Amino acid sequence: MTPSASLVDCLRSHGDRVAVHTETTQLTYRDLADEVTATMPSLGTGRRLVLLETRNDTDTLTRYLAALAAGHVVIPVPADRDHHAIIDTYDPDTVIEASGIRHRHRRPVHRLHDDLALLMSTSGSTGSPKLVRLSRVNLISNAAAIADYLDIRETDRAATTLPLSYCYGLSVVHSHLLRGAGLILTGRSVVDDRFWELFRRHRGTSLAGVPHTFDLLDRIGFDAMELPHLRYLTQAGGRMPPEQVSRWAAHASERGRKFFVMYGATEATARMAYLPPELALSHPGCIGRPIPGGVLSIDSNDDWPAGTGELVYRGPNVMMGYAQRPGDLALGATVDELRTGDIARRGPDGLYEIVGRSSRFVKLYGLRIDLQRLEAALRSHDTAVLCAEDEDSIAVAATTPRSASELQQLTAAAAGVPVTAVRAVVVTELPRLTSGKPDYPAVRRLAAMPDPDAGSDAVDLRRLFADVLHLDPTTIDTRASFVDLGGNSLTYVAMSVRLEQALGHLPAQWHLMPLNRLQPTTAPRRRWGSTVETSVALRAAAIVLIVGSHADLFKLWGGAHLLLGVAGYNFGRFCLTPVPRRQRVLHLRNTIAWIAVPSIAWVAIALVLTDDYHLSNLLLANKFLGPPDSMTAGRLWFVEVLVWILVALTVVSWLPGADRWERRRPFAFAAAALVLGLALRYDLLGFGLGREAWFTVLAFWFFAAGWAAAKASTLWQRTIVTAVLAVGLHGYFGNPDREMLVLAGFVLLIWLPALRCPAAVAGICGVLAEASLYIYLTHYQVYPLAGGHPLLGVVLSLATGVALTRLVMAVRKRMAGRPAGLPTTSTPATRTVPAEPTTGKIAP
Structure with a gap:
């Protein structure tokens, strides 16, 4: 039987069972066999070396199976990566990319061993030309063993949660196709709602993941998901901590599912051992027993305690050997056993347990340090960490709230070595390969990264940021962003104006960019060469409209509602950053304090000096508690509405389900808030609130509209928000001019991120926007001092708010004492690479 007949006939034998489910199509096994047969001629004549860029789609699957069916040798590689090292080394005859099939040689130019079928990268990347040579027997035997111990059935449907360029992801395909089961073929991440829509629609029964996959599942609240058809989960691709194994095993058991922990390597095609689900709770630290057809043994030596040694595996799935040059492709099997490099022991129950790794040990100062155990020790200190040997030191990368210096000291103490033997770096995410495995070379x-602070531009920006954020410039790491350094919506205004002056332009999303990526422009300045962000310009314009209208200089109402929209816009940008839920809630608490504390302080002063306020204003609850005096209730309505909206959103953000939804679908979540706001605006919910209290609830939709504007990232999303605003504003004030003014401001916010203007205008906008909160709070008491001269009253109000803002900032800077920037150290071995944005506040 030819290779072609073997594979195609195997597919066709499963008949009209569905082999592949996608978002748009389904293929039966008969259809898939036909597609494979039709694709084979396009791959060229002769037995070829084929480099295949893989995606989790039907084209990749069909071409991969067609190449195997035609007897070609396939090198699967991840798409959208640099494959020059592989191509330059092995000179493949054919390259299959997204654009199609490209034949580099009319006739095959390589001698390929008869048994050779697949060449896989050992690291999950294509940076190294060292490949694993796998035979047809390797592929079939391992797929059969996996299908056996997982009890894969024809009714099973597995989602492709892993790339097909990775042996684990490919083994899911092999084992399911072998048994006539279905594949839910998707390239979507498990954090994507559409992944789960697809999984439920096609009644997915199994999920495969590396430890990082399960971390992501934790983040999205997998334990609360309704997945009625899910039968089992499998984990491989790296060691999962025993406490996590226990938790996932318990979770699966409670829901009538199975949780398989598996152990393998590319050199063994995929799997060597598995832990039966019924033993996962009682033996969470074990890798289990050999797969069907395989044998494990321990090779002990004097370096290890009795019964402990290197784990050795034998079986039909052991690779033919490695390839490092084209000539190696003609070789037969050069190994008959796999020395794993893992140090293990066999328990009396026959289960194997990994206790270390020969290549994961480092000897420093006479101590033999197990880096795997060191990682486990640091994890007990709430530090996600990777440790790697680096010549005569330990390299550590971690995601932790600690500083790099603290991480260095903690690691040194845990390892029992001097601090100078550790080089530590704090990162946003632990470096991982495309397979999800730890990337120790990246650690x-x-x-070892040099300090990037050199260069006059970086030094100048450090001084600029230090001045605005009240920090010591020597403590600022130029890999940090404005938000990383504690920037908020108040300091954002001043920073944006001064940064535009320094750089000559204002990059999009500059507040999230590291300082060392903010570069001055070389283009000549135009006459209107300054840029002011639209949100900043609107804050400045709105506060002038508010003060001018109240002082009877003119009557242009709507500024406060614009400010409410800008506050929602800033909420979306600054308060909903990708940090843990607890941190988000803390940020919102701080945001509320930034607004409420000065407001309450000013009300307390005004209560002593004037009759303008009531005691209920001290609680920022006049709208709820009364008295319903129009002046008392009206003067601080904006602050009251904003504070209570933020209080409500803090409660919502605290709810795990809401937090997960917002992270997965930020625009949809904001749009839902806008829909709720409109329901309140049209009184569709029938709340029986009093008139003044209802006003507070009614105004929420302006805030929600600004929030949705911040999250609208596509043309249709911005169009929807604009249309909803136009409809919602119609008849809202009963004053078309006021409605048009507010709509015009929102349209600018949604569609025009920045405005060009003379430098002087940009500077004035920045000053007024920065002082908008204090101008709003004080102007009611200031403009009457002008004695009936409205222009003078407006100027005095603006000047007073600006002066008070500068005074408060100076006091805060003085009270801060020592700088509050990202911690650094004078020791060149440690630094901090910025985490995700961690703070952000809103102000009018």
Whole structure:
């Protein structure tokens, strides 16, 4: 039987069972066999070396199976990566990319061993030309063993949660196709709602993941998901901590599912051992027993305690050997066993347990340090960490709230070595390969990165940021962003104006960019060469409209509602950053304090000096508690509405389900808030609130509209928000001019991120926007001092708010004492690479 007949006939034998489910199509096994047969001629004549860029789609699957069916040798590689090292080394005859099939040689130019079928990268990346040579027997035997111990059935449907360029992801395909089961073929992440829509629609029965996959599942609240058809989960691709194994095993058991922990390597095609689900709770630290057809043994030596040694595996799935040059492709099997490099022991129950790794040990100062155990020790201190040997030191990368210096000291103490033997770096995310496995070479590179602070531009920006944020410039790491350094919506205004002056332009999303990526422009300045962000310009314009209208200089109402929209816009940008839920809630608490504390302080002063306020204003609750005096209730309505909206959103953000939804679908979540706001605006919910209290609830939709504007990232999303605003504003005030003014401001906010203007205008906008909160709070008491001269009253109000803002900022800077920037150290071995944005506040 030819290779072609073997594979195609195997597919066709499963008949009209569905082999592949996608978002738009389904293929039966008969259809898939026909597609494979039709694709084979396009791959060229002769037995070829084929490099295949993989995506989790039907084209990749069909071409991969067609190449195997035609007897070609396939090198699967991840798409959208640099494959020059592989191509330059092995000179493949054919390259299959997204654009199609490209034949580099009319006739095959390589001698390929008869048994060779697949060449896989050992690291999950294509940076190294060292490949694993796998035979047809390797592929079939391992797929059969996996299908056996997982009890894969024809009714099973597995989602492709892993790339097909990775042996684990490919083994899911092999084992399911072998048994006539279905594949839910998707390239979507498990954090994407559409992944789960697809999984439920096609009644997915199994999920495969590396430890990082399960971390993501934790983040999105997997334990609360309704997945009625899910039968089992599998984990491989790296060691999962025993406490996590226990938790996931318990979770699966409670829901009538199975949780398989598996152990393998590319050199063993995929799997070597598995832990039966019924033993996962009682033996969470074990890798289990050999797969059907395989044998494990321990090779002990004097370096290890009795019964402990290197784990050795034998079985039909052991690779033919490695390839490092084209000539190696003609070789037969050069190994008959796999020395794993893992140090293990076999328990009396026959289960194997990994206790270390020969290549994961480092000897420093006479101590033999197990880096795997060191990682486990640091994890007990709430630090997600990777440790790697780096010549005569330990390189450490971690995601932790600690500083790099603190991480260095903690690691040194845990390892029992001097601090100078550790080089530490704090990162946003632990470096991982495309397979999800730890990228230890990247850990070494990160820890060895030179300090990027050199260069006059970086130094100048550090001084600029230090001045605005009240920090010591020597403590600022130029890999940090404005938000990383504690920037908020108040300091954002001043920073944006001064940064535009320094750089000559204002990059999009500059507040999230590291300082060392903010570069001055070389283009000549135009006459109107300054840029002011639209949100800043609107804050400045709105506060002038508010003060001018109240002082009877003119009557242009709507500024406060614009400010409410800008506050929602800033909420979306600054308060909903990708940080843990607890941190988000803390940020919102701080945001409320930034607004409420000065407001209450000013009310307390005004209560002593004037009759303008009531005691209920001290609680910022006059709208709820009364008295319903129009002046008392009206003067601080904006602050009251904003504070109570933020209080409500803090409660919502605290709810795990809401937090997960917002992270997965930020625009949809904001749009839902806008829909709720409109329901309140049209009184569709029938709340029986009093008139003044209802006003507070009624105004929420302006805030929600600004929030949705911040999250609208596509043309249709911005169009929807604009249309909803136009409809919602119609008849809202009963004053078309006021409605048009507010709509015009929102349209600018949604569609025009920045405005060009003379430098002087940009500077004035920045000053007024920065002082908008204090101008709003004080102007009611200031403009009457002008004795009936409205223009003078407006100027005095603006000047007073600006002066008070500068005074408060100076006091805060003085009270801050020592700088509050990202911690650094004078020790060149440690640095901090910025985490995700961690703070942000809103102000009018």
